[in-house]
Amino acid sequence: MRNCETNTDRPDRRLGAACVNAVLVLLATAVLESGSPVARAEEPDAADKLHAQKVAITVCGTCHGPQGNSTQPKFPRLAGQNANYLAAQLKAFRSQTRGDPDAISYMWGMAAELDDDTIASLAPYYAAQKPEAGRGGDAAAIARGREIYDHGIAAEGVPACSSCHGPDAHGTQDFPRLAGQHAQYVLKQLASFQSNMRKVAIMHGVAQNLRLPEMQAVAAFLEAQP
Amino acid sequence: MSGRTFGEVSRNLTALAILAAALLAAAPRAGAVPSFARQTGMACEACHTVYPELTHFGRVFKANGYILTNVKQVRDVTGKKEELLSLAQTVPLSIMAQISYTQMKTSVPDLSSAGAPGVAQNGTAGFPQQLSLFYAGKIAPNFGAFFQLTYANDSGTIGIDNTDLRFADTTLLSNNSPLTYGISLNNNPTVQDLWNTTPAWGYPFSGSNANVSPLAGTAIDGAFAQDVAGITGYLFWNESLYAEFGGYRSAKQGQTNALTGGAGPLDGTASNVMSGLAPYGRVAYEYNVDRHSIEAGLYGAQFRLYPGAGAPLRGPLNRFNDVAEDVQYQFVGDEHQVTIAGTHIHESMTLDASFANGGAANPKDNLSTTRVWATYYYRRKIGGTVGYFSTTGSTDTSLYPATVSPPPAGGQPGVVVSANGSPDTRGWIAEVNYLPWLNVKISAQYTAYSKFNGSGTNYDGLGRSASDNNTLYLLLWFAY
Numbered sequence: 001m002r003n004c005e006t007n008t009d010r011p012d013r014r015l016g017a018a019c020v021n022a023v024l025v026l027l028a029t030a031v032l033e034s035g036s037p038v039a040r041a042e043e044p045d046a047a048d049k050l051h052a053q054k055v056a057i058t059v060c061g062t063c064h065g066p067q068g069n070s071t072q073p074k075f076p077r078l079a080g081q082n083a084n085y086l087a088a089q090l091k092a093f094r095s096q097t098r099g100d101p102d103a104i105s106y107m108w109g110m111a112a113e114l115d116d117d118t119i120a121s122l123a124p125y126y127a128a129q130k131p132e133a134g135r136g137g138d139a140a141a142i143a144r145g146r147e148i149y150d151h152g153i154a155a156e157g158v159p160a161c162s163s164c165h166g167p168d169a170h171g172t173q174d175f176p177r178l179a180g181q182h183a184q185y186v187l188k189q190l191a192s193f194q195s196n197m198r199k200v201a202i203m204h205g206v207a208q209n210l211r212l213p214e215m216q217a218v219a220a221f222l223e224a225q226p
Numbered sequence: 227m228s229g230r231t232f233g234e235v236s237r238n239l240t241a242l243a244i245l246a247a248a249l250l251a252a253a254p255r256a257g258a259v260p261s262f263a264r265q266t267g268m269a270c271e272a273c274h275t276v277y278p279e280l281t282h283f284g285r286v287f288k289a290n291g292y293i294l295t296n297v298k299q300v301r302d303v304t305g306k307k308e309e310l311l312s313l314a315q316t317v318p319l320s321i322m323a324q325i326s327y328t329q330m331k332t333s334v335p336d337l338s339s340a341g342a343p344g345v346a347q348n349g350t351a352g353f354p355q356q357l358s359l360f361y362a363g364k365i366a367p368n369f370g371a372f373f374q375l376t377y378a379n380d381s382g383t384i385g386i387d388n389t390d391l392r393f394a395d396t397t398l399l400s401n402n403s404p405l406t407y408g409i410s411l412n413n414n415p416t417v418q419d420l421w422n423t424t425p426a427w428g429y430p431f432s433g434s435n436a437n438v439s440p441l442a443g444t445a446i447d448g449a450f451a452q453d454v455a456g457i458t459g460y461l462f463w464n465e466s467l468y469a470e471f472g473g474y475r476s477a478k479q480g481q482t483n484a485l486t487g488g489a490g491p492l493d494g495t496a497s498n499v500m501s502g503l504a505p506y507g508r509v510a511y512e513y514n515v516d517r518h519s520i521e522a523g524l525y526g527a528q529f530r531l532y533p534g535a536g537a538p539l540r541g542p543l544n545r546f547n548d549v550a551e552d553v554q555y556q557f558v559g560d561e562h563q564v565t566i567a568g569t570h571i572h573e574s575m576t577l578d579a580s581f582a583n584g585g586a587a588n589p590k591d592n593l594s595t596t597r598v599w600a601t602y603y604y605r606r607k608i609g610g611t612v613g614y615f616s617t618t619g620s621t622d623t624s625l626y627p628a629t630v631s632p633p634p635a636g637g638q639p640g641v642v643v644s645a646n647g648s649p650d651t652r653g654w655i656a657e658v659n660y661l662p663w664l665n666v667k668i669s670a671q672y673t674a675y676s677k678f679n680g681s682g683t684n685y686d687g688l689g690r691s692a693s694d695n696n697t698l699y700l701l702l703w704f705a706y
Contacts, residue, residue, distance in 0.1 A: 048312055053398070053402075054398060057402060057404050058398070058404050058406075059294065061404065061445070062282070062283050062286045062465060063283060065403060065406065066403065067402070071514065071515050071516060072516060072517060073516060073517065074517065074558075074560065091660075100657075104269075104272055105268060105269035105272065106268050106272055108267060108270070109266050109267020109272075110266070110267065110268065110296060110297075111296065111297045112267045112296040112297070113295075113296050113298065113299075137385075139379040183674075188560075221677040
């Protein structure tokens with residue numbers, strides 16, 4: 001880990017496969033925002049589910065779409081998102097530990113008074129929604145994005161995104177689904193990881209060597225995934 | 227009013243009413259309310275492109291009754307989880323100030339001395355032009371308020387300003403689409419509207435109160451602001467289709483019954499008293515995709531007025547039928563915000579009362595107002611607006627008179643009259659704005675008239691040109 005950090009700070013940004021592996025090891029331990037513990041959501045009862053559905057559609061839905069398929073790229077798509085990741089994010093907003101600009105402007109307020117039960121109900125609501133297909137984009141950018149997503153950029157110390165987010169970008173229980181996500185949102189998050197406004201050690205490590213065209217390519221690829 | 231006969235007063239009632247409408251329409255419309263930000267915990271940008279223009283989220287927040295809250299509450303619930311009380315621990319109060327400076331291209335006559343008329347000082351400092359206190363936020367679980375008290379430098383008093391009290395709730399239809407329904411109690415037709423195309427919150431968002439206002443304005447264009455009480459019910463389906471219907475009735479401020487001295491009932495000493503309820507209706511459709519929002523709609527009202535002001539509240543009425551269309555396009559990006567909007571209001575007047583008493587030369591008149599504007603902001607920091615406005619209508623030498631009645635002490639001054647009886651006024655308005663912070667706006671606005679009260683040149687018969695009323699308006703506007 002130490003070596004990786006040292007290497008990634010070098011101007012030539014050469015990082016060997018060893019460090020890619022080390023980064024992958026990190027994934028097992030440094031996943032969530034600012035060390036927030038993973039909260040395994042309790043199974044919500046029927047009343048909780050109904051409440052979550054109403055909150056999701058009438059409050060969250062104004063930005064994120066009633067079923068979480070936001071049409072505005074400023075607001076991430078939440079349909080099909082992994083419940084544990086969502087719950088962790090809501091708690092990170094609530095505790096104001098996720099600090100990208102839109103999180104501060106919107107979600108710190110929105111999540112301030114969310115209780116654990118509501119979070120535990122909202123997260124599976126979105127996880128259960130059917131994600132709509134994202135938009136396609138420039139074929140060359142998508143192809144380049146797929147290359148980076150599948151294999152990383154060894155020369156720049158960028159590991160394969162697929163190693164955590166899965167070969168189909170559907171994520172896992174704790175790693176977010178990225179398939180179909182708005183490219184503009186993905187780009188902004190990568191920029192926030194890079195600047196450390198959104199402090200996630202592993203993603204800072206991944207993003208800090210990414211150049212803008214590479215981020216754009218990955219974002220375009222992800223948005224085009226089903 | 228003492229010393230003048232009822233007949234003298236009533237002849238120009240309609241003209242006065244319309245002049246009042248124009249003045250009110252030109253008065254500042256202001257509604258930037260940081261207490262909403264405190265209540266929701268969200269930055270201004272959630273609800274506003276730049277205040278007071280609303281984003282889609284802001285419109286939904288308003289339709290939902292200003293009740294979305296993310297602050298700690300003092301609660302009371304029953305054993306069945308029924309909420310009896312939900313009081314924010316932070317009171318949703320805000321203050322707002324407008325400090326302005328107005329310079330006209332040509333000043334107006336000074337009537338202080340009948341013997342030696344001079345010219346009024348040009349360059350008016352408004353310090354403040356307006357100072358407002360708001361209660362804006364949730365009152366109860368489904369009940370919210372936008373309540374504004376304003377000190378204005380022209381009246382030198384504190385008075386009630388825009389007020390909108392709402393009960394609202396949202397239900398899910400069988401197809402999971404949200405249906406918001408609500409009731410608004412308000413004191414200004416269109417103050418409850420969700421789009422910044424309608425008069426109460428339309429452009430210009432602020433204007434000088436130390437310049438010359440044109441004679442004519444339609445009734446729905448602010449003529450009855452803070453002078454009526456309205457109750458309207460609305461439905462907002464899927465955050466896109468909006469329908470509203472309701473009615474307004476006179477609710478005079480500072481008016482007392484001549485017999486009892488009480489706040490009512492209204493009698494003939496009051497002017498322009500509504501007969502019955504004035505119906506108001508509104509439909510609109512908004513489509514949102516990506517960062518674009520497009521809206522098109524219709525709104526309208528019918529006002530039936532007794533002239534009053536010394537005449538008993540009976541007999542013929544003046545009727546104002548207003549029908550308007552509005553459109554809005556918004557692009558709300560992180561870097562760039564663009565708005566293109568406009569409205570066209572058409573008014574048909576049936577002036578039975580004014581025609582009978584000589585206040586109008588025609589039994590029927592028409593008046594149309596068109597306003598379109600385009601706004602651009604870069605990072606919500608610096609931006610500007612360019613707008614076009616036009617009012618055209620029937621020539622009516624009594625409604626838009628050539629002389630001020632009664633003549634002022636200094637003789638006929640022109641300026642606020644129409645030599646040819648035409649209400650036509652048009653021109654351009656341009657402003658640049660800088661916001662060092664999102665709740666502080668510094669503006670420079672210029673209004674240029676190509677036609678004023680019927681003519682481009684010598685519109686008052688005393689040599690004044692429309693462009694003499696061009697106005698430079700500098701404004702510091704902040705809210706906290």
